[in-house]
Amino acid sequence: MRNSSVELLTTDFRDSADSRKEIGVLRAIRGWVPWVAALARYVFRGLFLCLALVCLRSSPAWAVDTLDWNTNRNVVTADIKSTGLLEVLEQITDITGWQVFIEPETVHSVSAKFHEVPPSEALRLLIGDANYALLPGTNSTSRLFVFRTSRQNATQLVKPAKAEARVQPKIIPNQLIVRLKPGAKIDELARLLGAKVTGRIDSLNAYRLQFDDAAATDSARLGLASNPDVASVENNFALDRPEVPQSVSGNLPEPQLQLKPPPSNGRTVIGLIDTAVQPFGNSLDQFVLKQQSVVGDPSLDASSPTHGTSMAETMLRTLELLGNGSSSVQILPVDVYGGNETTSTFDVAQGIALAINKGANPINLSLGSTADSQMVRDLIAQGVKQGVSFYAAKGNTPDTTPQFPAGDPGATPVTAVDSTGQVVPWANRASLPAIGAMGTVPVTFNQQTFVVQGTSPATAIVTSTAANLMANGLSAADANAQLLKSPTRTTLPGK
Secondary structure, eight states: OOGGGSOOOOOOOOSSHHHHHHHHHHHHHHTTHHHHHHHGGGHHHHHHHHHHHHHHHOOOOOOOOEEEEETTTTEEEEEEEEEEHHHHHHHHHHHHOOEEEEOTTOOOEEEEEEEEEOHHHHHHHHHTTSEEEEEOOSSSOOEEEEESSOGGGOOEEEOOSSOOOOOOOEEEEEEEEEEEOTTOOHHHHHHHHTOEEEEEEGGGTEEEEEOSSHHHHHHHHHHHHTOTTEEEEEEEEEEEOOOOOEEESSOOOOOOOEEOOOOTTOOOEEEEEESOOOOOSSGGGGGBOOOEESSSOOOOOTTSOOHHHHHHHHHHHHHHHHTTTEEOOEEEEEESOTTOSEEEHHHHHHHHHHHHHTTOBSEEEOOOBSOOOHHHHHHHHHHHHTTOOEEEEOOSSOSSOOOBTTTSTTEEEEEEEOTTSOBOTTSOOSSOOOEEEESEEEEEETTEEEEEESHHHHHHHHHHHHHHHHHTTOOHHHHHHHHHHSOOSSOBSOO
16 A cells, blocks of 8 residues: 555745644545554544543643632632742733833732632732732723832833733624523513514523514613512623544545444433534444434534534544444434524524533533633533533634633643644643644545544544543543543543
């Protein structure tokens, strides 16, 4: 067999962000060629083995300092062993957008660990023996002064750790998500507000209301805030549709996987919250349960795999490797996009609730945005209490703005690593310790080879690794704890 089993595209690339990303993908593909030549139909297995060997040879420092300053909820979580005060202040100005000034030669080694405390308490714990003054901004940026002697001597401007464009959540206009207290009814309330109820999540008493215009939405928000039957009100946010895989030359063999009977503790079913999953048209279809949808019929392109199809195949290839060609794990696909270019936090929550009700565990969330939805956060927390585990993509923007639901407590963030086990340069840099897995993987569709890249396929790898552990007798919590603690053939903790 020739080494040209997987050929590289010979496109004339221009100097742009998109072209550089394509070049990076093709460079990654070049590394697969020897594996394809040597292992033929087991190329994907070879990729995982390559990563596993690198992981076992290396001894990365998995204990990573974290500072999660949630500006939406106004709480701070930190676990810092020993970091210079200036470096911590750089992170604070980076996350909050504050102007931070420090008195020259104010030296302090920060060592602090706390969970979801108010910013005022967090500053006291982080700054230690030094003094500080925070001047909130009204029509201007808030200013933080850190000093040893007096505020007037805090003259050194602290630069952000990284200068970055902050991506603001996309609010869907004229919609509100309303959660009611137990026993309250939505229909009469919606009628009084002049709204239509366009979605329901019974397990959360949550409802999506549609209004005629912005004025009606704002008026309803004020009225709901003072209504004793209302538990909470929040915006509905849009999440962009994930990128589709890129076509490349070559003949990657299909996964070769046999479905085993379920173990005595029952069959493990992965909940795949994503775009629609297309039929594989072969024996792999028995691994995919009947597709569910919260948004109607999808619009499918017969010439290329959807993002959901690529995630499902990545899971099956992972199970093929870990189970030596057989597995009892199945996948429940839940389409939250349909034919739309975006989904919403409400639709994602609907998809999660549906998957939980259908018995899916673990749940894969290869999607995300900067929108921190309290409804999704509470749904994940509710699922964790029921013994469900969640794995969420950390994001593909190399900034420190956290992506959600990866940033929600209860969800395990997943990032992408390269063949050396290092986090790829385009992955999100938010202070959320994550599990790492390969971020560039090949898939097949209609006898063609495609490449999918991002923290999305890494998440699919980690979720299916957890599912494999569960199929072999571990609880969801124990499987998650093992992945967070120790490397496997396909995952790396502490990234």
